[in-house]
Amino acid sequence: ENMNDKEGFDAYKQSKLANLLHTQELHRLYAAHPHCLYSVTIDPGEVNTDITRFFPFASVINVFLKFVPERNTPEQGADSAVWFGTCGEEQAEALSGSFIRDRKAVALGSGNSTFLSSLLLAFIMS
Numbered sequence: 001e002n003m004n005d006k007e008g009f010d011a012y013k014q015s016k017l018a019n020l021l022h023t024q025e026l027h028r029l030y031a032a033h034p035h036c037l038y039s040v041t042i043d044p045g046e047v048n049t050d051i052t053r054f055f056p057f058a059s060v061i062n063v064f065l066k067f068v069p070e071r072n073t074p075e076q077g078a079d080s081a082v083w084f085g086t087c088g089e090e091q092a093e094a095l096s097g098s099f100i101r102d103r104k105a106v107a108l109g110s111g112n113s114t115f116l117s118s119l120l121l122a123f124i125m126s
Contacts, residue, residue, distance in 0.1 A: 008056075009055075020099060023097060023098075026039035026097075027096045031096065034093055038093060040099070042084065042101075044072065044077030044080070047071065048072065048074070080100050
């Protein structure tokens with residue numbers, strides 16, 4: 001399947017998977033070189049933005065989203081990224097390769113994604 005054929009929410013979901021696989025591959029490649037590069041994927045949570053503005057029926061979707069109480073402000077959504085970018089090197093090294101939500105590493109299944117992440121990197125580099 002051609003990854004460029006995706007549209008809308010399918011493309012969005014696929015881009016999130018690509019971000020995660022890229023994070024894991026960068027960590028695998030650079031883990032032997034401490035203090036060189038730390039790579040994480042960060043979930044900002046549900047952030048109150050206008051991301052749905054180009055969705056079909058966006059006005060209807062936005063009416064319902066206004067009633068979702070857990071939505072973060074953009075500042076709250078950025079919190080984990082700022083925290084990771086300013087944490088100490090020991091903590092950054094320990095978290096490298098992780099998926100982070102609310103300043104914590106989150107376990108994402110038990111599968112081995114090394115093959116997928118190396119394929120993704122080869123695709124990006126070609």
